[in-house]
Amino acid sequence: MDISVLAKHIRLKVDLSDAEIEIVASYFVEKELPKKTILFREGTIVDAIAFVVEGCLRSYSIDENGFEHILQFAPEGWWITDMLSVIKGQKSVLNVESIVDSKVLLLKRSTQDELFDKIPKMERFFRILTENALCATRQRVIEGMSLTAKDRYINFCETYPETVVNHIPQKYVAAYIGVTPEFLSKMRSQLYRS
Amino acid sequence: MDISVLAKHIRLKVDLSDAEIEIVASYFVEKELPKKTILFREGTIVDAIAFVVEGCLRSYSIDENGFEHILQFAPEGWWITDMLSVIKGQKSVLNVESIVDSKVLLLKRSTQDELFDKIPKMERFFRILTENALCATRQRVIEGMSLTAKDRYINFCETYPETVVNHIPQKYVAAYIGVTPEFLSKMRSQLYRS
DNA sequence: CTGATTTCTTAACCTAGGTTATTTCCCATT
DNA sequence: AATGGGAAATAACCTAGGTTAAGAAATCAG
Numbered sequence: 001m002d003i004s005v006l007a008k009h010i011r012l013k014v015d016l017s018d019a020e021i022e023i024v025a026s027y028f029v030e031k032e033l034p035k036k037t038i039l040f041r042e043g044t045i046v047d048a049i050a051f052v053v054e055g056c057l058r059s060y061s062i063d064e065n066g067f068e069h070i071l072q073f074a075p076e077g078w079w080i081t082d083m084l085s086v087i088k089g090q091k092s093v094l095n096v097e098s099i100v101d102s103k104v105l106l107l108k109r110s111t112q113d114e115l116f117d118k119i120p121k122m123e124r125f126f127r128i129l130t131e132n133a134l135c136a137t138r139q140r141v142i143e144g145m146s147l148t149a150k151d152r153y154i155n156f157c158e159t160y161p162e163t164v165v166n167h168i169p170q171k172y173v174a175a176y177i178g179v180t181p182e183f184l185s186k187m188r189s190q191l192y193r194s
Numbered sequence: 195m196d197i198s199v200l201a202k203h204i205r206l207k208v209d210l211s212d213a214e215i216e217i218v219a220s221y222f223v224e225k226e227l228p229k230k231t232i233l234f235r236e237g238t239i240v241d242a243i244a245f246v247v248e249g250c251l252r253s254y255s256i257d258e259n260g261f262e263h264i265l266q267f268a269p270e271g272w273w274i275t276d277m278l279s280v281i282k283g284q285k286s287v288l289n290v291e292s293i294v295d296s297k298v299l300l301l302k303r304s305t306q307d308e309l310f311d312k313i314p315k316m317e318r319f320f321r322i323l324t325e326n327a328l329c330a331t332r333q334r335v336i337e338g339m340s341l342t343a344k345d346r347y348i349n350f351c352e353t354y355p356e357t358v359v360n361h362i363p364q365k366y367v368a369a370y371i372g373v374t375p376e377f378l379s380k381m382r383s384q385l386y387r388s
Numbered sequence: 389c390t391g392a393t394t395t396c397t398t399a400a401c402c403t404a405g406g407t408t409a410t411t412t413c414c415c416a417t418t
Numbered sequence: 419a420a421t422g423g424g425a426a427a428t429a430a431c432c433t434a435g436g437t438t439a440a441g442a443a444a445t446c447a448g
Contacts, residue, residue: 061336061340063340064340067340069336069339069340071335071336072332083325083328083329084329084332087325087326087329123318123321124310124317126321127317127320127321127324130325130328131281131324132281133328134277134324134327134331135277135281137328137332137335138265138277138278140335141265141331141334141335142265144335144339145263145338145372146255146257146261146263148435149435169394169396171394178338178339179435180435180436180437181396181397182396182397182398182435182437183434183435183436184396186398186399187435188397189397342404342405363424363425363426365425365426373405374405374406375425375426376406376408376426377405377406378426379427379428380428380429381405382426383427
């Protein structure tokens, strides 16, 4: 199992020895996901969090009219799961699916506390990780209320890596910024003209 | 300083002895906030998080057209700050203000790591707290994309305690659910009639 | 390579929610 | 009790973004 991407990612936030990284790695299980594979399905109880080593996943909910709304994209180096299901142990309301061929490392929640007791720095790591995710999500709430769809799209393009912006179906981008694919298309043609 | 509200709140998530609670409490500073007092101001660097012992605060941003958007209400037993400013050490984009006469306990970020080293369970506490906040905020993103304004209002009334829903100016509720005060007023009169 | 399916674009029309303006209602202060 | 000022209600009108539909383009399966 190649843990270099994971190790590099963790060491951005906390300082771990090679021996500690080995222990951490032993808690993860690798999984290959061909394009459009559902990793966690709505209605099940999710008991793991996924670190993306390669490829890109998305988490989304389906509303009562059948429309998909994307909560998160997770390209290489990002984490993804249905946190609510993991924390509360209740049925998931999100689907987590690979957009392209991907590889993830899975960490079971049930063993996470054990890992934290063995390597307290990992609890710190996840606290920091979660704080950052919280900030980003709150930022998104504010932007959803204060920006127009066009500004949200421009922001999206500036914020996400080029791999996400340009190699992902546009309908996913629309489902992320909160507009219909038709309206995104209209906005894009307006932006080209100017 | 009365720490019973704080102690009770922490013990919902982690197990601390009375001695440990005493140590934790020694890291907090009490502050009284008369109605409409700004605790953290936009443009400054925020270096503390606030626990609400009594009253109710709100955090909000002001957009380029001068409109306020409320990110969070914090009634008794909740935490509030501008996390982004605290984490990144950069200038705050949020105001945090008391809505009614309030009392908060402040924890300086600069001493937080020291507290975590002394009482590791507090790091666990904040990790769990942050995970919960993240879930709630992500839920809000989804609702913002999939529900109508009327459903968001109904949800709001069902989710927040009666003290918040009924003792807060309606314009704040509007600024939280993402509509104008005029439109909230229209929705409410429609809901009464049915 | 070809037909089938999904995605994207365009355009006409529609609606949820915003804007502006006026009136009424609270209160807090004097 | 009078008065001044923000908060809420109402209503006429407006617009960002949604809906529907139909064709073009890209992607996929065989």
